[in-house]
Amino acid sequence: MDLALAALLCALGGCVAGLIGVGGGIIFVPAMTIVLSKGQVEAEATSLLMIALVSLVGTWRQKRYGNVNLRDALLIGLLSPVGVVIGVVAANNLPERALRIGFAILLLYMAARLLRRVFTPDDPGSGASSPPAGAGPAPAPGPPSGPAGS
Amino acid sequence: MGSRRIWSLAAVGTLAGAFSGLFGVGGGTVIVPMLIALFAYGERLATGTSLAAIVIIAVLAAALHGGIYGKVDLDTGLILTVPAIAGVIFGTALQQRIPEKAVSLIFSVLLIGVAIEMVVG
Numbered sequence: 001m002d003l004a005l006a007a008l009l010c011a012l013g014g015c016v017a018g019l020i021g022v023g024g025g026i027i028f029v030p031a032m033t034i035v036l037s038k039g040q041v042e043a044e045a046t047s048l049l050m051i052a053l054v055s056l057v058g059t060w061r062q063k064r065y066g067n068v069n070l071r072d073a074l075l076i077g078l079l080s081p082v083g084v085v086i087g088v089v090a091a092n093n094l095p096e097r098a099l100r101i102g103f104a105i106l107l108l109y110m111a112a113r114l115l116r117r118v119f120t121p122d123d124p125g126s127g128a129s130s131p132p133a134g135a136g137p138a139p140a141p142g143p144p145s146g147p148a149g150s
Numbered sequence: 151m152g153s154r155r156i157w158s159l160a161a162v163g164t165l166a167g168a169f170s171g172l173f174g175v176g177g178g179t180v181i182v183p184m185l186i187a188l189f190a191y192g193e194r195l196a197t198g199t200s201l202a203a204i205v206i207i208a209v210l211a212a213a214l215h216g217g218i219y220g221k222v223d224l225d226t227g228l229i230l231t232v233p234a235i236a237g238v239i240f241g242t243a244l245q246q247r248i249p250e251k252a253v254s255l256i257f258s259v260l261l262i263g264v265a266i267e268m269v270v271g
Contacts, residue, residue: 007233014234018241020257021197022178023204024234031230038223045215046227052208054234055201061242062198069199072185075156076163076199077206080177083167084211091172099172104265107179111261113187114254 006035010050018058023051158188167207177207179264182257193253194245 013027025047032043062068090099162184166177178200185196216222245253 003229007230010230011233011237014237014239015241015244016237017178017201017234018238018243019197019245020178020253020260021182021200022260023208024238028230028234032226036226038226041219042221042223045212045219045221046223046230048208048212048215049222049224049227050231050234052205052212053231054238055204055208057235058201058238058242059198059205061239062194062201065194065198065242065246067194067198068202069191069195070202072159073199073202074206075159076166076177076181077203079160079163080167080170080203080207081210083164083169084171085167086164087168087171090168100268103169103173104268107183107261107265107268110180110183110187111258111265114183114258114261117186118251118254118258 002035006031009035014054014058017051017054018061021058024054025051155189162188163203166203170207170211173268178204179261183261186254186257193250193257197245197253 009027009031010024013024013031016022016027017024025044028047028050029040029043032038032046033040038046059068059073063070162181165184166180169180170177181200181203182196185191185199186193191199212222216224
């Protein structure tokens with residue numbers, strides 16, 4: 001019964017992963033810790049395996065829809081481990097509270113940018129909100145601003 | 151690809167990794183909004199590209215956990231992956247049928263929720 005509930009939650013996690021492009025670990029981990037009583041570290045490690053497989057299938061599906069820029073993905077994916085090391089070092093040497101507030105501000109900034117996009121009417125001539133599948137990314141609008149550029 | 155764009159994408163990857171290393175939250179939480187907000191990606195392209203990047207990140211991290219620390223529960227993971235894969239196939243299909251801006255709206259709510267959790271949690 002517990003396994004059936006965990007499976008149902010993981011189906012939901014997979015759906016969220018496909019819908020918004022995150023790994024799904026935000027649901028996989030609690031499905032294992034709360035429903036299956038796994039330890040936190042074991043659940044997180046197992047979740048990573050699931051994320052790898054789920055993301056692989058999600059990438060395959062999105063590729064068929066023309067929604068993957070593999071070159072950019074490769075660059076981001078291969079450089080992330082560098083960031084993980086930086087993050088772990090920072091976590092051990094900087095005040096956690098300051099890090100949390102700093103990243104929370106970054107997330108709120110991103111949320112504001114997305115919300116502005118949501119509530120800005122489309123230019124009728126551009127069709128910007130729904131480009132044809134496989135159209136690729138629009139050209140970058142000048143130099144990036146905000147935290148990524150710093 | 152211009153060098154400025156390469157460096158900017160490198161910054162996205164590094165920031166996504168740092169976020170994961172610091173807080174254990176997946177890189178997609180950072181990758182998707184940055185691709186949309188800073189690189190003018192459409193929502194569908196951002197989420198698809200994010201999933202492809204996450205494959206690399208998760209494979210490396212899972213190999214580290216499984217290979218060095220032996221913490222991966224292979225049986226449970228593979229059993230639960232079956233419904234999760236059904237979910238991701240449904241989710242990607244559903245995404246093609248909703249307005250792109252709906253994805254941004256859902257993601258905004260997620261970001262605000264995670265930001266609040268980080269501060270008060």
